Amino acid sequence: MAKRSADGGERPPGMADVARVAEVSAQTVSRVLSGHPNVQEHTRAKVMAAVDQLGYRRNRAARMLSSGRSRAIGVVNLQTNFSSRAAVTSGIKDAAQAAGYAVSTATTTSLDTFAIDSALSRLADQGVDGVILAVPLIHSSERIEQFTRSTPTITIDGSRTESAEVVAIDQALAARLATEHLLGLGHDTVWHVAGPEAWLDATSRREGWRATLEAAGRSVPPPLEGDWSPASGYRNGLILGRIPDVTAVFVASDEMAFGVIKALHELGRRVPDDICVVGVDNIDLAEYCSPPLTTVAQPFAQMGALAVAHLLRHLEDPDAAPEPTVVEPELIVRASTAPRAATEPAPASPARRSNAMAAPSQE
Amino acid sequence: MAKRSADGGERPPGMADVARVAEVSAQTVSRVLSGHPNVQEHTRAKVMAAVDQLGYRRNRAARMLSSGRSRAIGVVNLQTNFSSRAAVTSGIKDAAQAAGYAVSTATTTSLDTFAIDSALSRLADQGVDGVILAVPLIHSSERIEQFTRSTPTITIDGSRTESAEVVAIDQALAARLATEHLLGLGHDTVWHVAGPEAWLDATSRREGWRATLEAAGRSVPPPLEGDWSPASGYRNGLILGRIPDVTAVFVASDEMAFGVIKALHELGRRVPDDICVVGVDNIDLAEYCSPPLTTVAQPFAQMGALAVAHLLRHLEDPDAAPEPTVVEPELIVRASTAPRAATEPAPASPARRSNAMAAPSQE
DNA sequence: GCACAAGATGTTGGCGATATCATGATCATG
DNA sequence: CATGATCATGATATCGCCAACATCTTGTGC
Incomplete structure (x- = not known):
């Protein structure tokens, strides 16, 4: 058995x-190390002294094996470069760490049932005590229910399942803030570039906009x-730009807004x-778009x-009662939106026809 | 002892x-589950059948305790929203997962010795078998040496320590590609906005540019x-824009280039x-900058x-010999750079004198 | 002053897997 | 056919910790 053979090194205390x-x-x-109350102050001190004299650290594996708990939580996340996802994860990590929990993340490259299931199993293998599901659960x-x-x-993206608790950002509100802002600027109506239907966030925004x-x-x-x-x-922009009616667009993410x-x-x-644009997320670069992007910041x-x-x-x-919770987004007004009245007649060169259809086709 | 009391649920097999x-x-x-060779095919099959009949999964904690190995590696990373960092981590995760290793990341908010040391300790607590250090080790x-x-x-950012192996992107080459590209376009010289000195990547780029x-x-x-x-x-751009001589700038990251x-x-x-700009990283949005950003892509x-x-x-x-390895970046030319000759006389408002001395002094 | 509660600490027995050693079977060789 | 080598498998002893129970101390009420 575990014999730290060779190495000549002494095993940790x-x-x-x-x-x-x-x-x-x-x-x-x-008991001292677990903060158990029934230990005399005197004893506690002696133990602590010994602990840091020896540089002792509890062995996680043994703790886990013996207690059946890992003090680790898992996060299922989609593998992307989008900073919004990273921001959520980092919020989770900080909070968990503060509470003495470790976080292990399992990324999935697709949203299908199999992929998510397999991410969950990886987490189960790690022995996590609980899971935060940061991807939409379509089917x-x-x-998975089991x-x-x-x-x-x-779940933090609006997914509902029989047995999971929900925490989410109020996406309908995000959409309403953006849309009302644009209407308030004098636009007759507002167009919308939505996210993929599979994402509940995306559909909530779309419905909020519609409502x-x-x-x-x-x-x-x-x-x-x-x-x-x-x-x-970009592809959608090439379409919108050719529709004369379009004067205001609510885009479901800052990346797409760029x-x-x-x-x-x-x-x-x-x-x-000519056209006002509002995004969602308030990514770091939003302010450095030209023009700086008006957007709805989400408290990731x-x-x-x-x-x-x-x-x-x-x-x-x-046994604590599961209570769904929503947090509220906030509108950040920058220069990609402006009152409509003030800039009515725009003789700028309108759509040119050309090889602008270069956008590669993809679903 | 671990008694899954209450719950009424049967414990996993x-x-x-x-x-x-x-x-x-x-x-x-x-033996079967560890792929040990000395097992008869017949037996192996029987075992496998039993395994998936019961839905059995080995208990990680027990394995770890018994074998002394965790089959997990740790990554120390800085907490940022920059997608480049996320890209590295995701590359690590994929590769590790493919090899059957779990990854646990510890983020640090600062680069000082104490913060890094504490990130390493957290990883040590998790019992990782090895670590990838993705932040610069200044002191x-x-x-840490211990x-x-x-x-x-x-280490993957160029840090050298007594006992760690190094894998890195050739930052000097990145700088050379960018700088030579600009010189090749007819610029007399190239200015540089560097990253913080604490980052070895940043100093390598600066030295590569200088060389x-x-x-x-x-x-x-x-x-x-x-x-x-x-x-x-942005702050540095306000300075550069006021210096008439400046016609070409090599910026150490795409985010700063924006x-x-x-x-x-x-x-x-x-x-x-008037001024050509080259960035580094080739972030997703680089192409959607206006103008689309010429940059040096890094194979994160x-x-x-x-x-x-x-x-x-x-x-x-x-005992394998530690061999330092570098991978090579690649120049991506877009519209933020153009031949100088073609656009010589630029009557744009030249430098105004003012509080342009805001540049912080640095070595 | 006694019985009993509550607090402080020690003792025992695993958690679930793997390493090591032991055993029985099969096989080549002289 | 005996002998040892090699293979396939089993038995046993932990790995480091925590839960449950046992024990010993101290305090409290009547």
Whole structure:
């Protein structure tokens, strides 16, 4: 068995070593280290002294094996470069670390049931105590339901399952903020470049946009759809720029908004003079777009922290009532939107026809 | 002891259960699952059948405790939103996962010795078998050296320590590609916005830039310095735009380049007509900058994979010779650079004198 | 002053897997 | 056909810690 053969190195100290130095039993050491209340101050001090004299650290594997808990939580995330995803994860990590939990993330490259299931199994293998699901659950499978039943799970993108608790950003509100902002600037209606349907966030934004227009008695233009990438924004921008009616666009992500704006530039439509654009996410570069992008900031880190809080509460007390929670986004106004009245007649060179259809076709 | 009390749920099957079903000993199950060669095909099949009949999965904690190895590697990373960092991590994760290793990341918010040391400790607590250090090691402390001596470590940002192996992108080459590209376009010399000195990547780029200029017999302008953020690029752009001599700038990151370009726009200096800009990283949005950004793409994922390969090789065979490895970046030419000759006389508002001395002093 | 509660610490027995050694079977060789 | 080598498998002893129970101390009420 584990014989740190060769190496000549001495193995790291164990609880027994600490116990010997502190002249107490190993169990007492354990109690001190776990913050158990029934230990005399005097004893505690002796133990702590021994601990850092020896540079002792508890062995995670042994703890886990013995107690059946890992003090680790898992996160399922989609593998992307989008900073919004990273921001969520980092919020989760900070909160978890503060609570003494480790985080292990499993990334998936697709949203299909199999891929998500396999990410969950990887986490299960790691022995996580709970999971935060940061991807949309389009079709939940029996295996997934079974997992969420046996392992406390929080979803943070709006997915509902039988047995998982939900923490999310109010996406309908995000859409309403953006849309009302544009209407308030004097636009007759607002067009929309949505995210992929598979993403619940995306559909919530789309519905929020639609509802806002309807509530205001405006016509609802047909929504376009992208895949969150700047390239897909660009393709949609090439379309929007050719529709004379379009004066305001609500784009479901900043990355896509960059693409839309680039396309509009190329078509000679000025932003914000001819067309106003609002994004979502408030990525770092939003302010450095030209023009600086008006967008809806999402409290990613806060949501991550909240998800962790809920999960840990659930882990400590499995009977706690699951309460869905939403956090609110905030509109950040920059220069990609401006009052419509002030800049009505725009003689800028309108759409040129040309090889502008170069956009590669993809679903 | 671990008594899954209450819950009424039956505990997951153990190796003994599998052994019983397959009518072999637990040890044989272990052999089969570890791919040990000395097992008859017949037996192996029986065991496998039992395994997936029961849905058995080995308990990681027990394995770890018993074998002393965790089959997990750790990554130390800086907490940022920059996609380049995420790309490296994701390259690492993929490669590790493919090899059956888990990855746990520890993020640090600062580069000081204490913060890095504490990130390493967190990883040590997790019991990782090896570590990939993705942040620069400015001052290595005794504790850090001790860690790298006892745990196989790879650095991927150029840090050298006594006992860690190095995998890195050739940053001097990145700088040379950018600088030579600009010189090749007819510029007399090239200015530089560097990253923070603490980052070895940044200093390598700066030295590569300097060396290239010197080799070409050009004058070397004083380098400016940012902190990788778009905001710092913007600040430096406001300075550069006021210096009439400046016609070409090599910016040490795309994010900063966005800021530089925004500043130049605001000062009325056209890109690329008046000033050419080259970035580094080739982030997703680089193509959607206006103008689309010429940049040096770095093979982040490849480097991550390579680092994992080296680390695992080292783990399997501790005596393998440590061989430093570099991977090469690639220049991506877009519209933020153009031949100088073609656009010589640029009557754009030249430098105004003012508070342009804001440049922080640096060595 | 006694019985009993509550607090402080020690003792024992695994958690689930793997390493090591032991054993029985098969096989080549002289 | 005996002898040792090689292969396939089993038995046993932990790995380092924590849970449950046992024990010993101290304090408290009547």
